Amino acid sequence: MQQTILLTGATGFVGGAILKRLHDENKYSVMVAVRERARDTIKNVPQIRIESFDGDTKWEGHFATVDVIIHSAARVHVMNDVETDPLAAFRKVNVEGTLNLARQAANAGIRRFIFISSIKVNGEGTEHGVAYTADDIPAPRDPYGISKMEAEQGLRKLAADTAMEVVIIRPVLVYGPGVKANFLNMMRWLDKGIPLPFGAIHNSRSLVAIDNLVDLIVSCIDHPAAANQTFLVSDGEDLSTTVLLSKMAKALNKPARLIPIPSWMLQGVAALVGKKGLSQRLCGSLRVDISKTRSLLGWTPPRSVDEALANTAKHFLENK
Structure with a gap:
């Protein structure tokens, strides 16, 4: 039924x-x-x-x-x-x-x-x-x-x-075709070839593609082991801001013009101009462990980061 x-x-x-x-x-x-x-x-x-x-x-x-x-x-x-x-x-x-x-x-x-x-x-x-x-x-x-x-x-x-x-x-941060806010701004900067001071950021952040998130949600509709549980969800591959920008530029078929300015310097400047929260997202780490999600539900993210970024870039270029 x-x-x-x-x-x-x-x-x-x-x-x-x-x-x-x-x-x-x-x-x-x-x-x-x-x-x-x-x-x-x-x-x-x-x-x-x-x-x-x-x-x-x-x-x-x-x-x-x-x-x-x-x-x-x-x-x-x-x-x-x-x-x-x-x-x-x-x-x-x-x-x-x-x-x-x-x-x-x-x-x-x-x-x-x-x-x-x-x-x-x-x-x-x-x-x-x-x-x-x-x-x-x-x-x-x-x-x-x-x-x-x-x-x-x-x-x-x-x-x-x-x-x-x-x-x-x-x-965690969700991205994919039609994404807005900071992720969209990032694509716009890269597409225009604007030099960005993010070439030496060695943080580690978990992201989740919209297709991966939705796949988990749909899995939880019927899965008996999901009942009364809390799950974290990500792509299962953590990236630094520098690597993310490089991968996104490649997906857009653009060069990544990344200037290697130390993250401590960026964070100091951001604090001076009242953008401490933004600098935390760009320079700080936020990693999640999805082993419980994988083991309890037998779930694996169906899309790789590179595939998801390619789909995101394709939509952006078709609709910019």
Whole structure:
């Protein structure tokens, strides 16, 4: 019997990729929850239309045929947040909205709730030779990470108190065709041949291609070993910023004009101009250990880094 999946966040980068994969597989019946103002952005998919996503959203009557919820909707991490109380703003959507949906889902007899969390629950970076694991004590440092941690805590309690299974997935930086923000800016710089002062950065960072992330999410719909577990996900190949830029330039068929300026010097300049957070992402390390994901689920990232970067570059060049 075909299962019905309710997907939230289908208008986003990750949610849109999940929707495409589920549609292409033709294995599941899919419906999406979208805010009223975004109703025309998704075509030919059954929709649940809601005015807002928070602790007051009414979901009654929408779960009659739903078996599994994939919850990717969130107030995402933003640079230069203009909210006077960012933590309250994140909690409204990421904690209250998530737990409100999950409680009503559990009451309706939904079998499984898959929550797309964030590596920011673990923290902002790792020391040399160290990698985050799924079972580390959480150490979020910003309002977004705190809100995701609190949502996870509430979901685990709900799973302990009800029959609904919860699966938590914490991605690292996600990239792929259509990626935005800093990754898109990086491709633009490389495509224009702009010299970049990142030729001597010896950090180590885990990334995850959108296809690899979606593959794990879909695997968790039915896998019995996924129930009430937390998983980290990456491509399984860690890169320095210098190597990433070199690989991306090659995928774009452009020379990598990388100037070898020491990372300590870049971090010092960034601190002076108020860009310490950006320098951490460019110069610091953030590695994850996905051995639990591999062993418990028998899962392996289906796409290599080079293949995923090539697909990302191809989309960029076709749409720039």
